[in-house]
Amino acid sequence: MELNIKKFNELTLDELYEILKVRADIFVVEQNCVYQDLDDLDKCAIHIYLRDDNGIQAYLRLIAPGKVYEEAAIGRVLSKKRHFGLATQIILAAIKEAQQQMNIGKIKLAAQVYARSLYEKIGFTQCSDEFLEDGIPHIEMILEICESS
Template structure:
């Protein structure tokens, strides 16, 4: 397995296609959620992804400040179904947090996370900072990392 972190304009067409394909596979088909995945945030984001051979098996995006939230943001975290349960989500989140805090020098990260993942995000150092709300018909909370 290989890990990559690229800005949007550094992605190959095959990588971009693989990222979008995985997001649609999980969020739209598996979770039966109709929503607008292409939201014009990808172009300003960093994309962290794992490849197993040539297949993209896990993704997330790191969104700059003042795009989704005032703070840096992490979103669209996905691990392909056959690869779940191996700690890849945690490893991806730790890499994203390290990149944001060390390389970009930012100390606050906000995300909108599905409610069933509350313990996962708290275990990474985030704290819940909102009441529960529905996003695309799925229960979510906002989580904040840092001061």
């Protein structure tokens, strides 16, 4: 499994196409949720994904503070294979990248409620009441990054 970390302008057309396809496969088709995936945040995001010979297996985007939240943001987290640690692996890579590239102390995200325990195991804590986003229950979660993380 190869870890890739790229800014938008570093992605090839094939990489961008594959990212958008896997996001549509998971968020639109699998979750039966019609929503506007292309939100202009991809252009300012760092795209982190795990790829093997079968293509992208896990993906997320990391967004600088001030674009979505006051804090840095993680979004569009997906894993084609569940319960293999791939989501945890890319989330930890995003935390490391945020520390190195953005010198930040907090990361925030909107998690689907069913995934709460994944984020809690990494150290995120719930910081909002439950809300519906595109008809799916979500909560906001935040991670306070310590120097020793």
